[in-house]
Amino acid sequence: MSTTDTSPRVTEVADRVFAFVQPDGGWCLSNAGIIVGGKRVCVVDTAATEARARALHTAVGRLSPLSPAFLVNTHHHGDHTFGNSLFPPDTTVVSHDLARTEMAQKQLSLRQVWPEVDWGHLELRLPDLTFSDRLTLHLDDEKVELLYVGPAHSTNDVVVWLPERRCLFAGDVLLSGCTPFCLMGSVAGSLRAVARLRALGAETIVCGHGPVCGPEVFDATERYLLWVRGLAREGVAAGADPLTVARETPLGEYADLVDPERLVANLHRAYAEERGARPGEYIASGPVFREMAVYNGGRPLRCLA
Numbered sequence: 080m081s082t083t084d085t086s087p088r089v090t091e092v093a094d095r096v097f098a099f100v101q102p103d104g105g106w107c108l109s110n111a112g113i114i115v116g117g118k119r120v121c122v123v124d125t126a127a128t129e130a131r132a133r134a135l136h137t138a139v140g141r142l143s144p145l146s147p148a149f150l151v152n153t154h155h156h157g158d159h160t161f162g163n164s165l166f167p168p169d170t171t172v173v174s175h176d177l178a179r180t181e182m183a184q185k186q187l188s189l190r191q192v193w194p195e196v197d198w199g200h201l202e203l204r205l206p207d208l209t210f211s212d213r214l215t216l217h218l219d220d221e222k223v224e225l226l227y228v229g230p231a232h233s234t235n236d237v238v239v240w241l242p243e244r245r246c247l248f249a250g251d252v253l254l255s256g257c258t259p260f261c262l263m264g265s266v267a268g269s270l271r272a273v274a275r276l277r278a279l280g281a282e283t284i285v286c287g288h289g290p291v292c293g294p295e296v297f298d299a300t301e302r303y304l305l306w307v308r309g310l311a312r313e314g315v316a317a318g319a320d321p322l323t324v325a326r327e328t329p330l331g332e333y334a335d336l337v338d339p340e341r342l343v344a345n346l347h348r349a350y351a352e353e354r355g356a357r358p359g360e361y362i363a364s365g366p367v368f369r370e371m372a373v374y375n376g377g378r379p380l381r382c383l384a
Contacts, residue, residue: 085383087131089113089138092283092291093244095221097142099135101126104257104288105337107158107193107384111135112239112248112285116218119148122170123239123248124287125162127189127384129199132162149173149216151225152206153250153287154233155181157189158384163204173214174206175227177235182206192368193382228252230265230359231272232287240279247281253296255289257337259303262344262367265358266308273301289337303333307342311349321346322370340371340380 085102092098099111112123120143126132139147146167152160152174160182163172174182182205190198208214216223222242229236232251239248251260252272261269277297284292314324325343333339344367351362372379 083383087126087134087138089142090291092285093241093246096241096244096246097138098285098291099138100285100291101131103337103383104254104286104290106380106382107189107196109158109251109288110285113139113142114218114221114223114239114241115143115145116221118145119218120145121149121151121216121218121223122147122166123151123285124153124159124250125150125165127158127161128197129162129165129201130197131384132165135162136165146170148218149223151216151237151239152178152182153237153239153248154178154229154235155185156233156251157185157187159250159287160204161187161189161198161201164202171208172204172206173208173210173216173225175229175235175237176209176211177229178233178237179206179209181233181235193380193384196382196384228272228275229268231269232259232261233263234359236264236272238276240281242279245280245282246285247276247279247283248285249276249287251287252276253284253286253300255284255286255292255296256335257286257289258333258339258341258345259300260338260341260344261304261348262341262362262364263359264348265352266304266311266345266349267352268358270301270304270308273297273304303336304345306333307345307349311346311353314346315350315353321350322373325374338381340374343367343371343374
């Protein structure tokens with residue numbers, strides 16, 4: 080039985096800006112954000128299970144008596160959206176156009192990947208307001224900029240930028256201490272997104288998973304993605320499949336990242352792009368997840384949600 084402490088922790092990362100961090104940042108242990116304005120509150124993402132979403136909702140209530148005016152989903156994946164329905168009906172849920180489309184298509188299917196998880200009672204709640212490029216929310220004196228930067232981790236990645244606080248909620252475009260994951264998005268697109276986000280000048284970054292960090296995450300993410308792209312180019316030239324390349328490649332400086340089996344998935348995306356696939360072009364995830372389990376010696380992917 081795992082002794083890992085996965086209890087959520089709330090940390091003030093800027094004035095009236097809080098990170099809801101779920102260690103250790105592995106599969107479905109995602110982070111959220113709480114931005115407290117004078118008369119409005121904005122929440123960034125929700126959690127995967129009913130119990131964790133309720134813990135987030137409780138944390139919001141402890142920080143402000145105000146009902147959240149906005150709830151931003153950084154992308155469609157269930158560990159960032161399943162808790163939407165736990166928030167009040169008058170909270171406006173905001174996402175990218177494609178996130179709403181993907182949520183409607185996928186429904187609650189993430190639960191099938193980890194049937195052993197106690198998901199609790201979940202209801203699909205789709206976004207009320209969507210946008211294609213950028214949107215600014217005003218929490219009275221606080222300006223909250225929503226920027227579409229995908230395809231990167233997914234087809235529909237949105238980041239939340241607080242320019243006056245130099246604080247960035249990056250969704251899963253950036254992961255701190257965790258292996259990046261681009262299967263549903265793009266390696267090339269992720270590299271473009273990292274460059275764009277670096278240029279914002281953020282000082283504090285709340286990634287979609289892992290500890291709160293600083294701008295060092297840009298270089299770390301870029302190095303990993305370039306390494307994956309290099310492996311893919313060599314693998315395609317040699318006629319080796321992604322799983323074989325992953326199993327035969329020492330992880331080196333990336334060995335301590337959480338969920339290293341994502342290398343297999345990232346190679347599948349990088350191979351597809353080397354062969355001309357468009358960023359975000361569909362790749363069936365079921366076979367790739369099975370290959371990640373093979374990479375792990377046949378063990379199921381570890382999910383502590």
